[in-house]
Amino acid sequence: MKLNVDGGTAPNSIAAGIVMHDSEGTFIAGSCFYDGNWHGVDAALEAEARDFLKGLEMAHDFNCSSIIIEGDSKNMVNYLLDDRLKYPWRIRSLILDWHSISPPPPPALAALDFGKRVIF
DSSP states (O other), X not given: OEEEEEEEXXXXXXXXXXXXXXXXXXXXXXXXXXXXXXXXXXXXXHHHHHHHHHXXXXXXXXXOSSOEEEXXXXXXXXXXXOTTSOOOGGGHHHHHHHHHHSOXXXXXXXXXXXXXXXXX
């Protein structure tokens, strides 16, 4: 399965969309969220962190054994694959939630630069 995730921002709001499809490109499921009362800094990063987490939750709900999650935030991919990196405190709980659901990536995967993809 493949998940495409993307987050967005506007003044005092963040949003994200998640689309799941199979290897043929057939739509399986979709989801979105919107927080219209968001305040803080790093809105784009928080929106991206939430969409990666929501995507992983969707894959978990569908009992996917293998997934590709693709988004446009290389920072999020790096934060998720390398727990040695320091990430903003505002997304700490989202990162911890991700790791509680996700199996740790094999060392070979974590060592590769996937650009904007997380593959399990």
